[in-house]
Amino acid sequence: MDLMKIIQTLVLALLQGVTELFPISSLGHTVILPDLIGWGDLTGGTACGGKSCFLPVVVALHLGTSIALIIYFWRDWLQVIRTLLTTARTRKVSKGTNEWVSWMIIIGTLPAGILGVLLKSKLEALFSSPLLVSAFLIMNGSLLFIGEALRRRAEANLLTFSAKERESKFRSLSSLSIKEALLIGLAQSVALIPGFSRSGSTIVAGLAVRLTHEDAARYSFLLGTPIxxxxxxxEVPALFHQTAFPFWLIILGMVVSGIAAYVSTAFLTKYFEKGRLDPFAYYCWIAGIISIVLFLTVRA
Incomplete structure (x- = not known):
């Protein structure tokens, strides 16, 4: 067994598991890093019989991440299933209930799901341009920074209110409207472009409709899971048409990615109770600028 293949799989697994939930773009990192460190056989070489084995392997790692998210939020997904069964029977649902939240999760996934199918081939073409993805990563940082700045300004305007009044200005997931769920779901669609973060775009959109950091992050993670x-x-069938990575190694990568995603979710769920998006914005700016410089100089 080629030791390099094991290293590549484990590095990509950890990268995917961590960056999928952190608002710093998992796809952006998995496009940029292999090219920067000379893993050209993954992104466009001959390791997979003349075809890139990048997408099938990365998609398999996404499967590990999604399973970890389902496990972490199993109560929410159980509630979604119950809601579907209950609604099919009663044909009604009341706003402000757990059933309403379940429907907001379902509705919020629609924009990214539809656009992902319609634009699949055009979006995949971006995977061959790490320099462009680096620029998108910088733009993602700007999105996070602007979103957090607007949030802080709104909070500053509430300083004259009492603690109870300030709390009333923020909303829970159960208060979302269908229009707002669709708008947040549309924001998630931006992350179909490598370099833009799925969690980052949806958290910023959630903050824009006055969700708390905690609820915006939770809704973001729930919306991302089905997508x-x-x-x-x-993409799983493509795994059976590549020979560079043994199936057992891909399974190992899925497990590592899932564990990393589970730990990241637990950390971020706690972090966003009070944490801000600014540190992630700074990271995206620095990582994007350094990547562009390296691509234009060292990798030129």
Missing amino acids: ILAAAVL
């Missing part, structure tokens, strides 16, 4: 899972399932 990640669906994309992974659709």
Whole structure:
């Protein structure tokens, strides 16, 4: 067994598991890093019989991430299933209930799911341009920074209110409207472009409709799960047409990716109770600028 293949799989697994939930773009990192460190056989070489084995392997790692998210939020997904069964029977659902939240999760996944199918071939072409993805990573940092700045300004305007009044200005997931769920779901669609973060775009959109950091992050993770899972399932057949990576190694990568995703979710769920998006914005700017410089000089 080629030791390099094991290293590549484990590095990509850890990268995918961590960056999928952190608002710093997992796809952006998995496009940029292999090219920067000379793993050209993954992104466009001959390791897979003349075809790139990058997408099938990365998609398999996404499957591990989605399974970890389902396990972490199993109560929420159990509630979604119950809601579907209950609604099919009663044909009604009341706003402000757990059933309403379940429907907001379902509705919020629609924009990214539809656009992902319609634009699949055009979006995949971006995977061959790490320099462009680096620029998108910088733009992602700007999105996070602007979103957090607007949030802080809104909070500053509430300083004259009492603690109870300030709390009333923020909303829970159960108060979302169908229009707002669709808008947040549309924001998630931006992350179909490598370099833009799925969690980052949806958290910023959630903050824009006055969700708390905690609820915006939770909704973001819940919205991302079906999209990640669906994309992974659709690409699984491609795994059987590549020979560079043994199936057992891909399974190992999925497990590592899943564990990393589970730990990241637990950390971020706690972090966003009070944490800000600014540190992630700074990271995206620095990583994107350094990547562009390296691509234009060292890798030129």
